[in-house]
Structures are given as structure tokens and as C-alpha cells.
Amino acid sequence: MTVELIKSTRTLDQLQIVWDAVIIGAGPAGAFAAMQLAGDKKILLLDKAHFPRPKVCGCCLNGAACATLARAGLSEIFAQSGAVPLHALELHHGSDQAVLGLPANGYAMSRNFLDAFLIRKAVSLGADFVCGVTAKVNPGAESTLVTIDVTASDYCATIETKLVIVADGLNGHALDRINSFAVQIEKDARFGCGTIIEGAQTLKKGRVYMCCHPAGYVGLVALEDGRYDLAAALDREFSRQSGGPARAAEAVLKYCRFPLPAGFSEAVWHGTETLTRKRERVAGHRIFVIGDSCGYPEPFTGEGMAWALQSAEAAAVLAKAAIIEWKQHLIADWQTQHEKLIGGRHHRSKFIAYSLRNGMLCDLALPVLKNFPFIGEAVLANLSGSSDKRIAFGKEIHC
Ligand SMILES: Cc1cc2nc3c(=O)[nH]c(=O)nc-3n(C[C@H](O)[C@H](O)[C@H](O)COP(=O)(O)OP(=O)(O)OC[C@H]3O[C@@H](n4cnc5c(N)ncnc54)[C@H](O)[C@@H]3O)c2cc1C
Structure with a gap:
């Protein structure tokens, strides 16, 4: 669009x-x-x-963000943009992965x-x-x-x-x-970077993919127009040693055995300060x-x-x-x-970011979440900050 x-x-x-x-x-x-x-x-x-x-942004609006837009009378934005309803989070770390249901109140836009x-x-x-x-x-x-x-x-x-x-x-x-x-x-703050990737992808719409590495993480999500948003937070030294943000993000995806999205090598990257x-x-x-x-x-x-x-x-x-x-x-x-x-x-x-950096989240929590996804889903429901149902076309829909 x-x-x-x-x-x-x-x-x-x-x-x-x-x-x-x-x-x-x-x-x-x-x-x-x-x-x-x-x-x-x-x-x-x-x-x-x-x-x-x-x-540079992951383009995911959680329940609290959507509810704030709705309170201001802007519910039409979801239909007008063709925003993608989010329903799952796929977490990757090395060869481990877990799929958690997201609360039915967020969108990618x-x-x-x-x-x-x-x-x-x-x-x-x-x-x-x-x-x-x-x-x-x-x-x-x-x-x-x-x-x-x-x-x-x-x-x-x-x-x-x-x-x-x-x-x-x-x-x-x-x-x-x-x-x-x-x-x-x-002192050790990471920096953000990201790109929008054109081209057909095999990734699922409505699913947020999060690939974690000891030196940062990369998130991917499909947007309303079929393009993919890729956003990352990376250690500065890791990025420098990898040869820049694109190479560092590629290293994170490879570490997670995650397929490199089509169009990745042509993508134009933007970055943030720390x-x-x-x-x-x-x-x-x-x-x-x-x-x-x-x-x-x-x-x-x-x-x-x-x-x-x-x-x-x-x-x-x-x-x-x-x-x-x-x-x-x-x-x-x-x-x-x-x-x-x-x-x-x-x-x-x-x-949460600290736990991720120190391996607590991925090494300890991911194997648990794989078997007991409801634990992670309860945390995600709390993080989404709103118990409202998804807003679509100006009214609530129950998912
Ligand atoms: C890698 C990454 C992924 C993210 N993913 C998500 C996500 O999935 N979901 C989510 O909710 N949040 C996410 N965020 C956070 C989100 O992007 C920000 O919180 C959000 O953009 C903040 O909005 P803002 O209006 O405060 O600032 P911004 O969106 O940064 O807007 C600030 C504006 O100010 C302008 N400006 C700056 N200085 C001046 C000046 N001196 N004079 C005039 N104009 C100026 C800039 O041009 C800019 O347009 C992510 C952030 C990063 C770094």
C-alpha cells in the first residue's frame, strides 16, 4: 500500500x-x-x-495500543489499513522453538x-x-x-x-x-535496526517470529501489504564484528536455523541510536x-x-x-x-531484556514454554496491557 x-x-x-x-x-x-x-x-x-x-519498528500494535486508538475514535484505522490480526508468537533460540498463542487484541500495521x-x-x-x-x-x-x-x-x-x-x-x-x-x-545498551522486505515469503501471516541469539534478537512480521517488517536489537560489538547490522541479523537468523527471507540481501537498512x-x-x-x-x-x-x-x-x-x-x-x-x-x-x-541477555529466558524458559505454552500465554496476555477483544471495523470481534 x-x-x-x-x-x-x-x-x-x-x-x-x-x-x-x-x-x-x-x-x-x-x-x-x-x-x-x-x-x-x-x-x-x-x-x-x-x-x-x-x-525502525516491529510494527506490532499490542492490545493497549489498539485500545488507545479505539478510545480516540480511530477504530476505522484497522479496516482502512488492512492491518493483520496477530494470533501467534514463534520463539526461536538455536534449534529450540516454541509457539505461543497471542491475546486476540493486537495487529501488525x-x-x-x-x-x-x-x-x-x-x-x-x-x-x-x-x-x-x-x-x-x-x-x-x-x-x-x-x-x-x-x-x-x-x-x-x-x-x-x-x-x-x-x-x-x-x-x-x-x-x-x-x-x-x-x-x-x-553502558551496554544495544542499538535497533530494521528493514522492510519485499517479495513473496513462506512465513505465516498473523504470526510474529522472534529469533534470539546471545548478542541480540530479530523479529519478523507480515504487514498489511504483503511485505515483511524485520526489526532487530543487537549488541554494537557483535554488529561490528559481523560486518554491519544486515550481516549481524543474518547471523542471528542462521543461529536459529531460520530461513533467510527472500529479498533479504537487497533490503535497505535503517538504524537507531543506542x-x-x-x-x-x-x-x-x-x-x-x-x-x-x-x-x-x-x-x-x-x-x-x-x-x-x-x-x-x-x-x-x-x-x-x-x-x-x-x-x-x-x-x-x-x-x-x-x-x-x-x-x-x-x-x-x-x-525481560536482561533475562534474555543472560540466557535465563532462552536456556531455561524456552524448553518449559515448549511443553507448557499456557505459562507464556498468560505472560503475553499481561504484557499486551488490555483485556479488550480485537477491534475490527469499529466494533469488537470475538476471536
Ligand atoms: C527495533 C525496534 C523494534 C520495535 N518494535 C516495536 C513493536 O513491534 N511494537 C511497538 O509497540 N513498538 C516497537 N518499537 C518501539 C516503537 O518504534 C517506538 O516506541 C515508537 O516509535 C515511539 O514513538 P514516538 O512518537 O515517541 O517516537 P518516533 O516514532 O521516533 O517519532 C519521533 C519523531 O520526531 C522527529 N524528530 C526528532 N527530532 C526532531 C527535531 N529536533 N525536530 C523535529 N522533529 C524531530 C523524528 O523525525 C520522528 O518522526 C520498536 C523499536 C525498535 C527500535
Whole structure:
């Protein structure tokens, strides 16, 4: 499925008004926040990329992510995209494998479709969208407006806003000028990489394949248009020694005796900065941080999209109050709410990734899961974060 290029709704010289909120980053967190705030407010959504843009992601939406989209009245996205209902997880480690049933509430959907859909929705509700610009927030301790420097290849200006929502993801640097928003990166953090593979595959639709190796893991899933998304988290040294991310991913697949997908050697790869990171502060004077920009553990449990959407949904409630009148307690409010909503789930995901690295999960748990899959299925149901049934065509279907 091809997604048309999304055009900016304003030219760069039309940005000089006082915005109610500027949102930096139009990934799922930023676009979803813009959608929640759009209406009678002047909302500007900015992104340095042009959409659709490539994004390293496993493209799996768990139950919590789907339920958040449904709560915002976006259930039609599943039918419109032709999203693939997910029903099984096939775990591989060496010659061992186990197949677990997934809770019947998740979908695979390409990021091209999802991200473009959310931006279009925000624009249709009245938000302005400008792409191809990089934004940096300026420090300004007690001022009534936040200033943001916006640059494009041939443009540079400072714009003003009552509130800024930073949703610039894992690779974002929009807050680099404010020391108190520093990011702590874990010493041995892995990096992410991925590609979309064209061509007929023998893999089953609706099944997530996860191949595990002591130095990383590779996930594969069929998308709505028949292409395959391949996403991996790898040790940097392993990747370097293997000759780069593609060769390292190939080594993981071979270690698991997993057939190399057709088209693998022609695929174009993208990468991320190091994954496991955390920002101690996710709020400041007239600033809220949401999505991956707050920190990210590892992608093994496939929860990042749910965290991005849910943090956007929750921050939008505080943002509405902040636009009407800024109160200093909003800083502590978002800090506490974010920790409550996402903090524990980040820790759990980190613990699972740690167990995987130390062989506990694969060496000890996989043989057990093979014989007692219901144990793993109970864990997966809990990780999916929602007991809702799958949403299809705007209503529940029972699987
Ligand atoms: C290998 C891998 C596999 C994954 N698999 C899954 C999965 O299967 N399921 C799942 O739920 N999650 C998965 N995730 C996590 C998921 O991709 C992220 O959690 C999600 O993309 C976060 O959304 P976001 O909107 O916070 O950030 P992003 O999607 O990264 O969006 C940030 C946006 O900000 C823009 N930007 C950055 N800096 C600036 C700037 N200064 N000015 C303007 N724009 C800027 C970028 O261009 C980008 O468009 C995976 C992640 C990795 C690395």
C-alpha cells in the first residue's frame, strides 16, 4: 500500500504567531497528542522528516495500543489499513522453538500507514503540520512563552508558544540546550535496526517470529501489504564484528536455523541510536516530554507504541489545562503521572531484556514454554496491557 506524501499546511514564514502548543516530532506520540489538542486551539506539529518516512519498528500494535486508538475514535484505522490480526508468537533460540498463542487484541500495521494516518487526522481536526524542519527548545526559566528555534536547509527562525510538547523519539535532540533534561544512556545498551522486505515469503501471516541469539534478537512480521517488517536489537560489538547490522541479523537468523527471507540481501537498512536510556525529568516550565523521548528500554516486548500513544493521551489532558493557564504544579503532575503510567512497564521490559541477555529466558524458559505454552500465554496476555477483544471495523470481534 503506498501512502501519499503529506504536505505542510503552512509555509515557514507563516509560523510567526503565538502558538497555544507546539509539538516537536510527528511520530505516534506527537501526532496523537496534536490530534487530542486540535480544535479551537492553535496547535503546530513539527517534524524534521517528510512523511511517509522509514522508521525502525516491529510494527506490532499490542492490545493497549489498539485500545488507545479505539478510545480516540480511530477504530476505522484497522479496516482502512488492512492491518493483520496477530494470533501467534514463534520463539526461536538455536534449534529450540516454541509457539505461543497471542491475546486476540493486537495487529501488525506498517508505520508508513499508521504515522501518516495520525498526522492527517490531527490536520483534519485543525492542527497545523510542518515537515522538513528541525526544532530546538531554548532555555527560559520563568517566561510566559517558550521560544523554539526552527531550522530548515534555507530557513531559520524563532517561534513562540505557550507550551511545548517534546515527542522527538529516541534519536531526538530538541532538548539538548536545557541541561536539566539530560538523557542517561545505559553502558551496554544495544542499538535497533530494521528493514522492510519485499517479495513473496513462506512465513505465516498473523504470526510474529522472534529469533534470539546471545548478542541480540530479530523479529519478523507480515504487514498489511504483503511485505515483511524485520526489526532487530543487537549488541554494537557483535554488529561490528559481523560486518554491519544486515550481516549481524543474518547471523542471528542462521543461529536459529531460520530461513533467510527472500529479498533479504537487497533490503535497505535503517538504524537507531543506542536503545536503553532514560530522562530523569519529563516535565519543565511549560514543557512536557512524551513517547520514546522520555526514555526507552528494549523492543522485545513490543510495547513502545502503546507507551507513545498512552503518554500522549495522558499528557494532552494536562496540556489543555496548561494552555488555559500555566501552573507550576503541572510539572510535578506530569512527572508523577508519567512514572505511574509507564515507569513500571519500562522496568518490567528491561528485566525481560536482561533475562534474555543472560540466557535465563532462552536456556531455561524456552524448553518449559515448549511443553507448557499456557505459562507464556498468560505472560503475553499481561504484557499486551488490555483485556479488550480485537477491534475490527469499529466494533469488537470475538476471536
Ligand atoms: C527495533 C525496534 C523494534 C520495535 N518494535 C516495536 C513493536 O513491534 N511494537 C511497538 O509497540 N513498538 C516497537 N518499537 C518501539 C516503537 O518504534 C517506538 O516506541 C515508537 O516509535 C515511539 O514513538 P514516538 O512518537 O515517541 O517516537 P518516533 O516514532 O521516533 O517519532 C519521533 C519523531 O520526531 C522527529 N524528530 C526528532 N527530532 C526532531 C527535531 N529536533 N525536530 C523535529 N522533529 C524531530 C523524528 O523525525 C520522528 O518522526 C520498536 C523499536 C525498535 C527500535
